[in-house]
Amino acid sequence: MASRKDILLEVKNLKTSFFTKKGVIKAVDDVSFTVKKGEVIGLVGESGSGKSVTSLSIMRLVPQPAGKIVSGEIIFNNENLLNKSETEMRELRGNNISMILQDPMVSLNQLLTVGYQIGETFKHHGKADGNLLDKCINVLKKVRVPSPETRVNNYPFQFSGGMCQRVLIGTGIANNPELLIADEPTTALDVTIQAQILQLMKDLRNETNASIILITHDLATIAQICTKVYVMYGGRIVEKAPIKDFYKNPQHPYSEGLIKSVPVLGKRVKRLFAIEGQPPNLLHPPPGCRFEPRCTKAKKVCSQKYPPEIELKKDHQVSCWLYG
Amino acid sequence: MKVFLLKRLGFAVFTMFFVVTIVFFLFRSGEADPAAIMLPPDATPRDMEILTKNFGLDKPLPIQYLNFLKNALRGDFGKSFRYNEPAAKVLFERFPASIQLGVTAFFFSAILGLSIGVLSAVRRDGWIDRFGRVLALGGMSIPAFWLGVMLMLLFSVNLGWLPVAGRGEGGLDTLRHMILPVICLSGYPIALITRISRSSMIDALKSDYVVMARIKGVPEPYVNIIHAFKNASITLITIMVPMATVMLLGSVVIETIFSWPGIGRLVVESTFARDYPVVQVFILLITFLITSAYIVADILYALVDQRIRFQ
Numbered sequence: 001m002a003s004r005k006d007i008l009l010e011v012k013n014l015k016t017s018f019f020t021k022k023g024v025i026k027a028v029d030d031v032s033f034t035v036k037k038g039e040v041i042g043l044v045g046e047s048g049s050g051k052s053v054t055s056l057s058i059m060r061l062v063p064q065p066a067g068k069i070v071s072g073e074i075i076f077n078n079e080n081l082l083n084k085s086e087t088e089m090r091e092l093r094g095n096n097i098s099m100i101l102q103d104p105m106v107s108l109n110q111l112l113t114v115g116y117q118i119g120e121t122f123k124h125h126g127k128a129d130g131n132l133l134d135k136c137i138n139v140l141k142k143v144r145v146p147s148p149e150t151r152v153n154n155y156p157f158q159f160s161g162g163m164c165q166r167v168l169i170g171t172g173i174a175n176n177p178e179l180l181i182a183d184e185p186t187t188a189l190d191v192t193i194q195a196q197i198l199q200l201m202k203d204l205r206n207e208t209n210a211s212i213i214l215i216t217h218d219l220a221t222i223a224q225i226c227t228k229v230y231v232m233y234g235g236r237i238v239e240k241a242p243i244k245d246f247y248k249n250p251q252h253p254y255s256e257g258l259i260k261s262v263p264v265l266g267k268r269v270k271r272l273f274a275i276e277g278q279p280p281n282l283l284h285p286p287p288g289c290r291f292e293p294r295c296t297k298a299k300k301v302c303s304q305k306y307p308p309e310i311e312l313k314k315d316h317q318v319s320c321w322l323y324g
Numbered sequence: 325m326k327v328f329l330l331k332r333l334g335f336a337v338f339t340m341f342f343v344v345t346i347v348f349f350l351f352r353s354g355e356a357d358p359a360a361i362m363l364p365p366d367a368t369p370r371d372m373e374i375l376t377k378n379f380g381l382d383k384p385l386p387i388q389y390l391n392f393l394k395n396a397l398r399g400d401f402g403k404s405f406r407y408n409e410p411a412a413k414v415l416f417e418r419f420p421a422s423i424q425l426g427v428t429a430f431f432f433s434a435i436l437g438l439s440i441g442v443l444s445a446v447r448r449d450g451w452i453d454r455f456g457r458v459l460a461l462g463g464m465s466i467p468a469f470w471l472g473v474m475l476m477l478l479f480s481v482n483l484g485w486l487p488v489a490g491r492g493e494g495g496l497d498t499l500r501h502m503i504l505p506v507i508c509l510s511g512y513p514i515a516l517i518t519r520i521s522r523s524s525m526i527d528a529l530k531s532d533y534v535v536m537a538r539i540k541g542v543p544e545p546y547v548n549i550i551h552a553f554k555n556a557s558i559t560l561i562t563i564m565v566p567m568a569t570v571m572l573l574g575s576v577v578i579e580t581i582f583s584w585p586g587i588g589r590l591v592v593e594s595t596f597a598r599d600y601p602v603v604q605v606f607i608l609l610i611t612f613l614i615t616s617a618y619i620v621a622d623i624l625y626a627l628v629d630q631r632i633r634f635q
């Protein structure tokens with residue numbers, strides 16, 4: 001394990017639930033992981049696996065009033081974020097921890113200029129001295145928006161999707177945060193733009209040395225930028241692995257399925273591999289392993305008890321009865 | 325934007341012309357003869373003829389119509405058959421009373437409705453929200469005539485705190501006379517504004533740009549006003565501008581219950597008496613106010629939402 005000094009974020013036994021009329025949905029159920037300083041983590045999993053709720057929990061912005069962080073600890077720079085007041089959290093957001101949302105077109109307010117929306121990041125953290133406009137232009141320059149001096153006064157609807165995402169990334173890194181959470185930053189964009197945005201994030205990471213949590217269901221994205229992968233399934237992390245191990249040697253049957261379902265260029269297959277069955281209903285999750293109903297290697301114990309996290313080697317853990 | 329406004333203006337003029345024409349012919353297609361209604365039952369045919377000729381009602385319809393248009397362009401809308409005074413003068417003598425009530429009631433409902441609606445959305449399921457929901461339900465379903473009579477019974481008759489009816493003699497007395505009519509007139513608008521502002525604020529607060537603003541560390545008051553309310557205001561402009569116009573034009577029910585000398589009552593009386601000129605001026609006034617209201621709404625949209633300006 002890394003020394004305490006290197007660790008930026010440590011999530012311990014986080015449980016976040018949604019209290020609905022139908023019952024309690026355990027969207028994030030006992031999730032623990034760490035992010036070291038300067039590390040790029042990939043958080044993968046299918047829709048509804050709890051990736052976004054995990055990141056919103058870190059921001060303490062779980063949708064109200066249904067959503068609630070039930071228990072656990074989120075330790076950021078040796079302080080538990082769950083013990084912070086709303087005012088203290090507000091000061092951290094956009095300053096020390098930042099986040100980029102999925103759909104750039106709706107994440108910007110169409111009624112306010114791009115410059116105003118970037119400027120807010122400075123203004124509300126007491127960093128708006130006389131040259132606020134220059135600062136906003138600089139942000140646009142950093143994310144390579146062409147002719148930033150005029151674009152700063154434009155409205156989001158005058159920007160393309162890729163340009164909007166650049167603006168959002170720029171806003172995210174404006175105050176040089178220590179942690180940047182990117183929630184599927186490229187899913188709403190087309191492929192060529194995706195590559196540009198990823199390159200941009202890589203460059204920016206190298207410049208600022210921020211830690212990044214990249215949330216995605218696109219394994220290709222992870223391969224390009226991450227050093228470590230955390231696989232989520234049904235509100236839990238099922239495997240934590242260094243990027244190379246994950247691709248060459250996935251241990252959890254679900255990770256294996258994910259890797260197998262990626263089409264390979266030049267390899268002819270009759271039918272693309274797909275994991276059978278549906279993701280679990282988190283209102284009534286399976287009693288044992290969440291993946292057991294869809295797992296081809298399931299044993300008897302799998303349907304009875306949730307497997308413990310087993311350390312296979314340094315930095316590679318898996319929660320599966322196959323190894324326990 | 326200029327081209328757009330000119331177009332709207334041209335359209336407004338055309339609409340008014342169209343409405344005036346329809347109203348002119350509609351009234352004259354009826355069987356009832358204003359002369360017959362105005363004269364006492366024992367009037368001679370000769371009296372009838374003189375009156376008809378005086379009002380120009382003996383000429384063929386197309387001629388009457390052209391005369392009407394010619395005079396209307398000069399600002400002369402004919403004489404009221406009942407008051408024997410210019411119709412516009414009759415109407416505008418009563419208009420201030422309606423404006424006084426309408427403007428007060430509009431601002432009263434806007435301030436109350438918006439505050440309750442916005443606060444309900446920001447603090448969902450809080451006590452303001454619960455109170456607001458009851459108020460909105462009440463305002464929507466309680467008819468103004470019943471509310472008016474009940475308030476009058478309670479505050480004027482039983483408690484004796486407020487005057488029963490009339491417009492008062494200026495100053496504080498007028499204010500006291502206005503309280504009950506304003507409350508009655510505002511019931512439905514408050515309910516509507518509360519509901520619409522609550523639901524459009526809730527929609528806006530759920531959106532990604534609001535989450536994004538919070539992610540940036542924008543404090544809640546700014547999130548609510550600059551991000552959410554600005555977006556919600558588009559829907560509010562749509563309902564509140566026409567609402568203001570309608571409230572300005574007075575309410576027959578409330579003016580009747582509280583003996584308020586506004587135009588609502590005048591127009592109903594004039595309609596029954598076949599006093600065409602007065603009703604025509606009134607309809608022209610409605611058309612003018614509503615078309616201007618939509619132009620005002622368009623300007624407001626363009627001020628709030630730049631997308632409209634760029635289209």
